[in-house]
Amino acid sequence: MSLSLIIKREFNAKVRNKSFIVMTFLSPLLFVAMGVIIGYLASLNNSDLVKVAIHDKGSLLKADLKNDDHRKFIDLSAMPLDAAKKTASEEEYEGIIYVPQVDSLSKLSTDVEFISNESPSLELVEDIESVINDKVTKSNLKTLGFDYDKIEKAKADAKVHLSKFSGEETVKEAAYIKMAVGGLAGYFIMMFVIIYGNLVMRSVIEEKTNRIIEIIVSSVKPFRLMMGKIIGTSLAGILQFAIWALLGTVLIVVLSTLLDVQMGGAAGAVQAAPAASDNVATVLLVELLKLPLLTIVLSFVVYFIGGFFLYSSFYAAIGAAVDSETDSQQFLLPIILPLMLAVYVGFFTVINDPHGTVATVFSMIPLTSPIVMLMRIPFGVPLWQLVLSISLLFATFFGVVWFAAKIYRIGILMYGKKPTYKEIFKWLKY
Amino acid sequence: MASPILEVKNVVKQYGNYTALNSVSLQVPHGSIYGLLGPNGAGKTSLIRIINQITMPDSGEVLLDGEKLNPSHISHIGYMPEERGLYKTMKVGEQALYLAQLKGLSKAEARKQLQYWFEKLEIQGWWNKKIQELSKGMAQKIQFVVTVLHQPKLLILDEPFSGFDPVNANIIKDEILALRDKGTTVIFSTHRMESVEDMCDYIALINKSDKLIEGPLQEVKKQYRSNTFEVGIVPVNIEQLFAGIANRYTTKQASFKTLDDELKLEVTLPEGATSRExxxxLLQYGDVTYFVEKIPSVNDIFIQTVSKR
Incomplete structure (x- = not known):
């Protein structure tokens, strides 16, 4: 009875908050707007035409440097080098490529110079180098008596076929899909914990600074108040994320229709999947459908609840221990660290070796398991590991809630000074 | 004495090495206004928190209506803490309903009670206001309403009049007396002992975690009466006056307010003497303009008791 009242109040307090409403409807717009702006800027940059002068009296490279949409080479070989440099500088060309007149082509690989006012773009230099390399390699091969075209033809392009013991075929790219699904789930949990854990903390601090806390705890047990807060806040968070997902999808669909981006006829692809197995996009889609989706969804729910409750109990305890948000920093760091660690371990080790020792261990540790395990699950995790990890998570969760409730119970009635870790430890014994 | 509504038996509370309550026992009679008095840090708030089940005593027990405290008692107690507070951004009506429901009232019943109180205090227009839009005095009124909304049989008010202007303090005082007349027991906790003295039927003095005195206010005062009278006299001959009383009574200069500037004395009677005598x-030596027994204030009693130990 009182728990549902508290949940309702917390939920309403969050949802009716102006900044919550603004953020809920503005964030997807901001995100999409940012995407559009980035896309626009990138296209602007690409359409820039870069002019590069070339001074190549011996016509050694001129013919190999091809103009395209982004780059135009201007031949200044007719002028003396100094005059060409001056022209290039005055016309604000990107720079000038100086190709000395050499007797042997192989000298090109060391003697070509690029002269400019500012450092040229790495891409340009690399392109020039690759043109030189090509030219010199071909000429070297010719001198040695090899036929370049034949060598090209002789090159092999290996593709190892992947399949499981169960006989299913798979492709290398599937690993990316799995990583993306797991990574998204793990990242989502981290974001959720950080955003809404903070809200839980703030709401505890608010009750403390409002001094209403003493009235509330004379009516309900602090433990119930804490749980009500956590549940109410997480419901508000879920609502916000749901709205974001919905708005985001709608916006993307609308925008992509407007911009005439082909989103890929997903439905058609599924039907055509067995036949068109060489189409990578289709294969990925099939792989996605082949994932243990039910396991993923179920374990996401379980880890989401366990992880969020575990972390937000910490947040609640911190909120109870301090008088203002500024005092909370020293206690927040130990919470953020394992979250960050989990995400990095997830991205760096799980993709390389989903069943390696590091990934396995971190998917067992309760503070990191909600993120790391979710990243591993798409790659297939033995049931016993899943059960062990979830049991550990919930055992820790109950331990932490007990411990947080103790700090909470004492902390909410303590005013005035910023507690130290030592004092908080002492509260546990009251 | 009828069975007390609240009985505190040998309650001990320690925080680490600090003893907040040292085996305190109290009996609060039904329908009384009970002053729990003592300086800051005496242990009043610790005791009140135990009665409200916010914290647990280390040993000892608390009985409400003869039953050991349990969660079902929460709805029988109304508590206004010294540090007042409400949700600043929540609307008054909504907030009061929420707090009343937490105390176990149904929503409909809470609404009914709230309307009653809003009408009584003439604050109907505040229902949809947020606390942050109200003045401090207005918020205090809401705080009081929230405390009594669920019709508790035991009302605990910590520093009840701090923050009220005299007009509102009087309104609240009248409401408290009205509640008492309807059978509510009221516990006042305060360190400003004079502020509630005139309202209390019973008092208990707490100092440094110990209870020093407890009992009906009148009896406590009788115990501490010193048979001293404040006397205002216009003597015919001042030397004769002093000659006539000095050997039998102890006198000293007194200061109290009167209209004329007569001689003001504090006269202490010896054992067995009466005021009539x-x-x-005095009448033999002049016109007596002022003759009042000096009643010890709770503050005097407190200082006397503390300094005796």
Missing amino acids: LLQT
Whole structure:
């Protein structure tokens, strides 16, 4: 009875908050707007035409440097080098490529110079180098008596076929899909914990600074108040994320229709999947459908609840221990660290070796398991590991809630000074 | 004495090495206004928190209506803490309903009660206001309403009049007396002992975690009466006056307010003497304009008790 009242109040307090409403409807717009702006800027940059002068009296490279949409080479070989440099500088060309007149082509690989006012773009230099390399390699091969075209033809392009013991075929790219699904789930949990854990903390601090806390705890047990807060806040968070997902999808669909981006006829692809197995996009889609989706969804729910409750109990305890948000920093760091660690371990080790020792261990540790395990699950995790990890998570969760409730119970009635870790430890014994 | 509504038996509370309550026992009679008095840090708030089940005593027990405290008692107690507070951004009506429901009232019942109180205090227009839009005094009124909304049989008010202007303090005082007349027991906790003295039927003095005195206010005062009278007299001959009373009574200069500037004395009666005898003696020497027994204030009693130990 009182728990549902508290949940309702917390939920309403969050949802009716102006900044919550603004953020809920503005964030997807901001995100999409940012995407559009980035896309626009990138296209602007690409359409820039870069002019590069070339001074190549011996016509050694001129013919190999091809103009395209982004780059135009201007031949200044007719002028003396100094005059060409001056022209290039005055016309604000990107720079000038100086190709000395050499007797042997192989000298090109060391003697070509690029002269400019500012450092040229790495891409340009690399392109020039690759043109030189090509030219010199071909000429070297010719001198040695090899036929370049034949060598090209002789090159092999290996593709190892992947399949499981169960006989299913798979492709290398599937690993990316799995990583993306797991990574998204793990990242989502981290974001959720950080955003809404903070809200839980703030709401505890608010009750403390409002001094209403003493009235509330004379009516309900602090433990119930804490749980009500956590549940109410997480419901508000879920609502916000749901709205974001919905708005985001709608916006993307609308925008992509407007911009005439082909989103890929997903439905058609599924039907055509067995036949068109060489189409990578289709294969990925099939792989996605082949994932243990039910396991993923179920374990996401379980880890989401366990992880969020575990972390937000910490947040609640911190909120109870301090008088203002500024005092909370020293206690927040130990919470953020394992979250960050989990995400990095997830991205760096799980993709390389989903069943390696590091990934396995971190998917067992309760503070990191909600993120790391979710990243591993798409790659297939033995049931016993899943059960062990979830049991550990919930055992820790109950331990932490007990411990947080103790700090909470004492902390909410303590005013005035910023507690130290030592004092908080002492509260546990009251 | 009828069975007390609240009985505190040998309650001990320690925080680490600090003893907040040292085996305190109290009996609060039904329908009384009970002053829990003592300086800051005496242990009043610790005791109140135990009665409200916010914290647990280390040993000892608390009985409400003869039953050991349990969660079902929460709805029988109304508590206004010293540090007042409400949700600043929540609307008054909504907030009061929420707090009343937490105390176990149904929503409909809470609404009914709230309307009653809003009408009584003439604050109907505040229902949809947020607390942050109200003045401090207005918020205090809401705080009081929230405390009594669920019709508790035991009302605990910590520093009840701090923050009220005299007009509102009087309104609240009248409401408290009205509640008492309807059978509510009221516990006042305060360190400003004079502020509630005139309202209390019973008092208990707490100092440094110990209870020093407890009992009906009148009896406590009788115990501490010193048979001292404040006397205002216009003597015919001042030397004769002093000659006539000095050997039997102890006198000293007194200061109290009167209209004329007569001689003001504090006269202490010796063992066995009566006030009539003193007055008769005085009348022989001049016109008596002022004759009042000096009643010890709770503050005097407190200082006396503390300094005796």
